[in-house]
């Protein structure tokens with residue numbers, strides 16, 4: 433029976449937990465998760481900022497509607513606000529655009545209106561949509577999404593903005609620079625020059641207006657875990673090596689932890705982040721990974737996106753504001769990288785989202801910063817970050833006395849078990865790379881050479897990479913792979929009981 437089948441899952445993020453959950457509910461009893469840290473959740477990480485609940489990692493349910501399994505689970509466990517459950521909210525579909533009220537501030541301390549920046553917004557939105565349309569075309573006209581957007585803006589603005597005076601035209605270009613930086617955060621890339629154009633349309637969305645977990649994203653983790661045996665996760669157990677076999681001689685796998693402890697498993701499901709794989713694949717897999725798998729790990733992108741939470745005594749944004757957008761008036765050259773990290777890393781921060789409702793969060797905003805600038809920010813002392821953010825807010829509001837109450841930032845690049853934030857399809861990547869990522873070992877598994885190592889995690893989903901729902905689905909997928917592998921055994925057990 434399946435009682436004796438020994439399955440070890442590496443990593444207790446949403447993918448590992450989802451895999452364990454499905455295996456256990458399907459009757460597998462010998463399932464264990466080895467987790468490097470002292471907690472479950474991985475990049476789903478809820479924290480405290482004073483008495484407020486904040487998300488250090490994943491923030492939204494992207495596309496909360498019937499087809500999204502994270503939405504369905506969150507609803508099932510009663511974790512969502514009533515608005516998120518309404519049919520209107522679920523039906524909302526603007527292809528990633530949101531009805532968010534935006535306050536725009538410029539580096540000379542001016543407050544701009546949404547109408548002032550409309551030409552830039554219209555142009556950028558159109559180009560971003562077009563960036564997804566090169567998928568099935570023969571070759572790509574530009575090397576990257578960044579190249580495409582920049583070149584097209586330069587060409588199209590001549591005709592489209594011919595009635596706009598040159599000062600205003602320059603301002604529109606500065607606004608687009610800000611939007612490029614925002615898009616770096618969305619993709620988790622350093623620059624859009626590193627994001628592939630041909631495969632940009634590979635990422636798919638669900639309808640539904642993005643929503644948050646009022647009690648914290650980790651509520652999802654806690655609820656799933658409550659349905660698993662108490663001792664299913666072994667914490668502070670970093671896995672160092674997985675010994676598999678590409679010959680017929682050995683059918684089980686040996687998992688070795690960093691402290692030297694070894695255990696046998698019939699199957700191992702590896703869910704560690706792509707950032708960890710990039711750095712440690714040599715030590716992690718013995719024998720080494722097949723070359724096609726290794727090359728995909730190297731080709732795929734994994735960058736950094738961090739948050740900087742900032743709390744104020746009084747808001748300097750409008751009561752209905754959802755997003756604060758910053759426009760640097762010296763950036764009309766369409767840049768999404770700063771020239772000097774040390775002196776100007778803060779220019780990469782595209783703006784802030786406002787945590788709502790104010791009754792729950794007070795006057796709390798969350799700044800977003802991607803790329804090497806974000807990685808540099810992680811190395812600075814908190815007082816230095818506070819100082820630079822204070823100067824920024826004073827400059828953009830033109831109010832020299834605004835002082836934040838306190839700040840808190842995430843440091844995902846420094847996290848030794850993640851090494852960044854999430855994956856993206858870099859230049860030169862295609863769907864094939866994601867297929868290689870999810871392919872089990874050995875490549876030619878058979879009865880004589882059964883499935884040994886399976887791969888789940890955010891970076892192994894064909895369409896929903898970089899998301900919680902994508903990661904969850906990959907955990908279920910790999911559990912199902914094993915369940916169907918043992919299909920006959922399980923159905924005969926069911927018949928007996």
Ligand code: 6YU
Nearest residue numbers: 443445446447468474475490491492671889890899900903
């Ligand atoms: C989402 C969102 N969101 C913001 C930020 C981050 C991410 N995501 P895990 O890492 O969770 O688990 C692995 C475990 O393995 C972990 O516990 C490790 O400790 C452990 N481990 C490692 N090495 C080990 C070893 N050797 N031995 C044992 N254990 C080991 N997703 O749906 N909504 O709002 C955001 C966001 C700052 C960092 C996000 C969001 C991404 C998710 O958090 C992430 O995918 C999953 O949690 C990963 O789960 P997992 O189980 O795979 O790994 C066009 C186009 C554009 C394409 N992109 C657009 C989409 C936008 C993505 N947006 C994200 C945005 C935010 C803001």
